Amino acid sequence: MNIVETVDVKKTYQQGKVEVTALGGVSLSIQKGSFVALAGPSGSGKTTMLNMIGGLDTPDSGSIAVNGNTLETMSQTELASLRLHNIGFIFQAYNLVPVLSALENVEFVMLLQGISSAERRDRAMSILDDVGLEGTYNRRPAELSGGQQQRVAVARAIVSNPSIVLADEPTANLDSKTGKGLLEMMRKMNEEKKVTFIFSTHDRMVMDYARRLILIRDGLVADDEIREA
Amino acid sequence: MFFQLGWRNIWRNPRRTAVIMMAIVIGVWSMIFLGALMRGMTDQMVRNGISTLTGHIQLHHKGYRNDPVIENSMTDPRAVESVIKKELPSGVRWSSRVRVNAVVSNARHTAGITFVGIKPSQEAEISFIGTAVTEGRYLKDDDTYGIVVGKALVEKFGTKLGRKMLVMSQGTDKEIASRAFRIIGIFRAEMEATEKQFVFVTMQAAQRMLKMKDGISEISLVLPDPKNVDTIAESLRAVLPAVDYEVQTWRELLPFVTTYLNVYDGFVFIWFIVVFIAMGFGIVNTTLMAVFERIREFGLLKALGMKPWWIVKEVLTESFFLLVIGMIIGNTLSFLSVFALSGVGIDLSALAAGSEYFGISRVIYPAIHPKDVIMANLVVFILGLIVSVYPAVKAARFTPIEALAQT
Numbered sequence: 292m293n294i295v296e297t298v299d300v301k302k303t304y305q306q307g308k309v310e311v312t313a314l315g316g317v318s319l320s321i322q323k324g325s326f327v328a329l330a331g332p333s334g335s336g337k338t339t340m341l342n343m344i345g346g347l348d349t350p351d352s353g354s355i356a357v358n359g360n361t362l363e364t365m366s367q368t369e370l371a372s373l374r375l376h377n378i379g380f381i382f383q384a385y386n387l388v389p390v391l392s393a394l395e396n397v398e399f400v401m402l403l404q405g406i407s408s409a410e411r412r413d414r415a416m417s418i419l420d421d422v423g424l425e426g427t428y429n430r431r432p433a434e435l436s437g438g439q440q441q442r443v444a445v446a447r448a449i450v451s452n453p454s455i456v457l458a459d460e461p462t463a464n465l466d467s468k469t470g471k472g473l474l475e476m477m478r479k480m481n482e483e484k485k486v487t488f489i490f491s492t493h494d495r496m497v498m499d500y501a502r503r504l505i506l507i508r509d510g511l512v513a514d515d516e517i518r519e520a
Numbered sequence: 521m522f523f524q525l526g527w528r529n530i531w532r533n534p535r536r537t538a539v540i541m542m543a544i545v546i547g548v549w550s551m552i553f554l555g556a557l558m559r560g561m562t563d564q565m566v567r568n569g570i571s572t573l574t575g576h577i578q579l580h581h582k583g584y585r586n587d588p589v590i591e592n593s594m595t596d597p598r599a600v601e602s603v604i605k606k607e608l609p610s611g612v613r614w615s616s617r618v619r620v621n622a623v624v625s626n627a628r629h630t631a632g633i634t635f636v637g638i639k640p641s642q643e644a645e646i647s648f649i650g651t652a653v654t655e656g657r658y659l660k661d662d663d664t665y666g667i668v669v670g671k672a673l674v675e676k677f678g679t680k681l682g683r684k685m686l687v688m689s690q691g692t693d694k695e696i697a698s699r700a701f702r703i704i705g706i707f708r709a710e711m712e713a714t715e716k717q718f719v720f721v722t723m724q725a726a727q728r729m730l731k732m733k734d735g736i737s738e739i740s741l742v743l744p745d746p747k748n749v750d751t752i753a754e755s756l757r758a759v760l761p762a763v764d765y766e767v768q769t770w771r772e773l774l775p776f777v778t779t780y781l782n783v784y785d786g787f788v789f790i791w792f793i794v795v796f797i798a799m800g801f802g803i804v805n806t807t808l809m810a811v812f813e814r815i816r817e818f819g820l821l822k823a824l825g826m827k828p829w830w831i832v833k834e835v836l837t838e839s840f841f842l843l844v845i846g847m848i849i850g851n852t853l854s855f856l857s858v859f860a861l862s863g864v865g866i867d868l869s870a871l872a873a874g875s876e877y878f879g880i881s882r883v884i885y886p887a888i889h890p891k892d893v894i895m896a897n898l899v900v901f902i903l904g905l906i907v908s909v910y911p912a913v914k915a916a917r918f919t920p921i922e923a924l925a926q927t
Binding site: 342345347348367368371372373374375376378380382385386388389390391395398399400402403447 | 521524525528529532816817820821822823824825826827828830919920921924
């Protein structure tokens, strides 16, 4: 089954007096357990596509279905619920709530889901251990390095067992060694837990790790390459 | 975790939090403390009015209030007194008086005054005069020629203890009645006007001078529990014939004070609202600043799946903490200020002439009434949360895309 299905998705933005076409009609099918990179230069529409899949933005036309849910028919509250229970997000920066510790940041999504305090704590600590952050539970984001913060973001994104993790330029603010470590970890999560990862990136290293590379240019799919595992 | 998040968020910018908290503290302090001063003034106005011969209830001959002349005296007080003794509950104290307008003079000056004939031992239990004599002595029941006058009157007349004063009025025979009295005591009162207005002699001396026989002008009653004033007044009206007697409560006898009290509660509420409006702008401004600084964070929270209502709740939780802490400190400062002034009061001597016009004493003692404290805190808390709704809704309305696009 396809976990993400987009059909002829179009989106334009108004920038002053100019109308900019972000997506000119994108149709994609992404299977469960994929490790996909949406690649392209700045302004190609890859982040817009990612936001559409995550229900953060709505298309002008076309349809998007995530895990069987048709997004354009859903209200804002339903979309919020979909994101809460089905989608994990990793952003380029400003991923974490500054006043919460690493552990509390990871617990936060489970808190919103209504999971009990004891179970939240156990799962959060376990996932932080998995991403190599044992012993940093009580540190606040300002006390963590960029790489460590992104690892916490990854931990938060997957702790609630989402169907998909959407990562927008996750390695953009990291050095290559740290970025590589992060990608290794996410690849491992993908293989072990079968979580679908969809990246928006123009980082060559991320593209190399992806098992499927969708090239987006000028709002359209320019190439769709499936690589070996 | 909302409380945890809210508590930690307000301390992200300690300086800003301290500033807005100070605004709330000053607002609450000014509401309660100034309210206590105003309440102290009204309490003193009522106390002064009641103790300056008014009492809680007065009985007169019909028509006396409109025309306090000697013809409107009660000629048979014993009948009235026997009714009073039967009707009144225990604990009520009362005294009879002769009270007429008169003129007092000495070699230097002449002045219009109120000539009051009292039963000294009874009067001491119900009005200020029993404890007000500061020089010489208070009247004794058998004083025939002694007179007690106010300090301000003595100074005006340039006289002193032991000297004589002549009192003139109209007697029951409609002729001029006059008598010389010797100053045996000088009294001080809360207000200078009282010292200039009243002179006191024994009732027998007054009755003899005015040829009243056993007649009296009024009976004044002081109740142990002022809340029963209306009930007791009604019971007296029921047994005393309306054609001959009038029964009035202190509210009817002191119409200015009554009117002031009636508008006071509304005035205090308006004062609270005005203070809050000044404070409320600060709360809204600060909360808006805190919200706009964290747009990206709200975008992140929404992207994670936080519903708009939860974001509203989170921002309101921050306002809740600011308001509660500000209120606690403001209340504490208020109580400490009132406590500090409760012994010495605030001296309004410089304004004495103006304040006396309103029946306000020279020294004001603040008085905290629980309902004022409750109202001030409710105004701050409820309106504080209400004005915080705007920035809270603003935070909830950011779309994740708009919010995350902010730099």
